[in-house]
Amino acid sequence: MNFLQVIRAMVKKELYLYFIGTGFFTVSIVFSIGLFLLFRFTFPPEAITRDAAISLLWAVHLVSTLFVILAGQEWEWEKNAFRAIKLSGTDGYTVFMGKSAAAIVALALLWSMELVLWSLLFASSHLKSLSQGGVEFSPIIVFLLQIWIAGLIATMGISFLGQIASVVALHSRFKHVLLFILIFPLSLPVIIAAGAFTRTLWVSQDFSSAQGLIFLELSFTFLFLGAGVFLYDYLWEE
Amino acid sequence: MSDTVLNFNNIGKKFGYQWAVRSATGEWKHGDYVSLFGKNGAGKSTLLYLISGVYRPHEGSISFSNGFDKRKFNRCMQLMSHQSMFYHRMSARDNLLFFESLYDTKVTRSDVDAALDFAGLLKAAGKTIDGFSRGMLQRLMIARVILARPSILFLDEPFTGLDIQGQNLLIQILENRGLSIFNWKIDSYLFVDHDIERAYRYCDKIWLIENGKLLMKETKEKISLKEIEGKMS
Numbered sequence: 018m019n020f021l022q023v024i025r026a027m028v029k030k031e032l033y034l035y036f037i038g039t040g041f042f043t044v045s046i047v048f049s050i051g052l053f054l055l056f057r058f059t060f061p062p063e064a065i066t067r068d069a070a071i072s073l074l075w076a077v078h079l080v081s082t083l084f085v086i087l088a089g090q091e092w093e094w095e096k097n098a099f100r101a102i103k104l105s106g107t108d109g110y111t112v113f114m115g116k117s118a119a120a121i122v123a124l125a126l127l128w129s130m131e132l133v134l135w136s137l138l139f140a141s142s143h144l145k146s147l148s149q150g151g152v153e154f155s156p157i158i159v160f161l162l163q164i165w166i167a168g169l170i171a172t173m174g175i176s177f178l179g180q181i182a183s184v185v186a187l188h189s190r191f192k193h194v195l196l197f198i199l200i201f202p203l204s205l206p207v208i209i210a211a212g213a214f215t216r217t218l219w220v221s222q223d224f225s226s227a228q229g230l231i232f233l234e235l236s237f238t239f240l241f242l243g244a245g246v247f248l249y250d251y252l253w254e255e
Numbered sequence: 256m257s258d259t260v261l262n263f264n265n266i267g268k269k270f271g272y273q274w275a276v277r278s279a280t281g282e283w284k285h286g287d288y289v290s291l292f293g294k295n296g297a298g299k300s301t302l303l304y305l306i307s308g309v310y311r312p313h314e315g316s317i318s319f320s321n322g323f324d325k326r327k328f329n330r331c332m333q334l335m336s337h338q339s340m341f342y343h344r345m346s347a348r349d350n351l352l353f354f355e356s357l358y359d360t361k362v363t364r365s366d367v368d369a370a371l372d373f374a375g376l377l378k379a380a381g382k383t384i385d386g387f388s389r390g391m392l393q394r395l396m397i398a399r400v401i402l403a404r405p406s407i408l409f410l411d412e413p414f415t416g417l418d419i420q421g422q423n424l425l426i427q428i429l430e431n432r433g434l435s436i437f438n439w440k441i442d443s444y445l446f447v448d449h450d451i452e453r454a455y456r457y458c459d460k461i462w463l464i465e466n467g468k469l470l471m472k473e474t475k476e477k478i479s480l481k482e483i484e485g486k487m488s
Contacts, residue, residue: 019359022356026353026356026357029353030349030353034342034345038342039344092343095342096338096342096343098341100309100334100338101334101354101399102354103309104307104309104332105358106326254311
């Protein structure tokens with residue numbers, strides 16, 4: 018079996034289901050936009066502090082990410098399609114990598130949209146202050162890029178974790194509940210580190226003072242990747 | 256040289272605290288065309304899922320021989336069950352193309368369409384299978400099996416929901432033990448069906464399971480249909 022061929026087929030199938038076959042991705046986007054707009058126009062701008070805005074960004078991203086991860090398992094559980102994959106002799110490692118890669122692509126797109134919207138609604142005054150009176154755009158791009166990377170690492174971590182949690186939940190009668198119970202507490206260190214990174218960067222504009230938090234995010238992401246690579250094959254046996 | 260593909264030794268599977276199959280022992284050989292009989296809840300499907308590898312046994316072991324291992328066995332077999340095991344938000348054609356891409360064989364769109372045509376689903380090939388009836392899903396499963404051309408086939412109540420034409424397609428496969436037009440020959444199968452007469456007609460060997468125990472493994476000559484019906488009543 019060609020490993021790359023199977024990964025490619027898995028990714029293609031997953032992305033089709035994320036973007037076209039189901040409405041889950043659209044619902045996640047609508048959910049994110051809705052929450053941002055709700056907060057932006059419910060409270061006066063001065064009432065939404067820097068920390069509240071940063072918390073909102075990561076809370077929205079965490080919930081929308083969990084929703085997308087759940088969607089990615091739903092179509093495996095729905096009619097036991099995962100069994101047909103298993104019976105083909107495809108090993109769990111390949112399935113883990115394929116499903117993770119697709120989830121990362123979908124979530125990176127979702128995260129990019131969320132970051133742009135959040136920047137416009139909650140961080141515009143801070144971005145203006147970075148641009149030194151509107152003549153210098155590179156500090157804005159650097160600031161947003163650094164947060165985007167922090168978000169991408171968090172997304173990767175949660176995607177890997179999501180695949181492991183879903184295969185554990187697969188054999189439970191309460192799989193939807195169990196999936197959230199497993200993912201939510203374990204993903205918190207990654208999300209908290211990403212949130213703290215954003216705050217530190219906002220306050221000091223100094224990457225070196227925030228890089229420890231990125232390493233923390235990376236550590237958890239690699240931990241989840243390693244756990245997935247080594248455990249997934251065993252876990253998805255029934 | 257022995258024809259054995261796999262041996263299962265004291266295998267069992269439980270759901271919660273309830274054993275569905277307990278201490279089943281036997282062997283699977285090349286050329287075995289077996290029908291598995293038992294009452295509702297006797298453990299037929301569970302045993303079939305254990306041998307086919309869908310379930311991992313909670314007790315006992317399965318070992319392969321004659322150059323087979325789990326991976327090679329998986330590559331040679333297909334399961335046709337009353338569970339559809341498809342992605343319901345994808346079209347029939349995309350489902351088949353995806354599942355075939357998991358195998359080494361090069362399957363083209365025209366191969367897929369030929370299998371769909373045989374199964375009577377070509378007109379619905381581009382439709383998402385969300386709206387497919389039970390019988391259409393079974394036909395789609397027939398198409399998947401045809402494309403894979405497995406030498407070992409596991410059939411768990413495959414006639415469920417099929418109309419007369421659909422049943423005839425499946426009967427054609429069972430009677431001929433393959434399909435020559437697709438250059439497909441079935442080397443062995445394990446067949447579970449609630450229609451005892453049909454299950455008896457298309458087998459050479461008979462297994463009987465009762466309360467999770469595999470009680471009997473006989474050749475067809477040694478046991479008549481009436482005797483099986485007697486044991487099942």
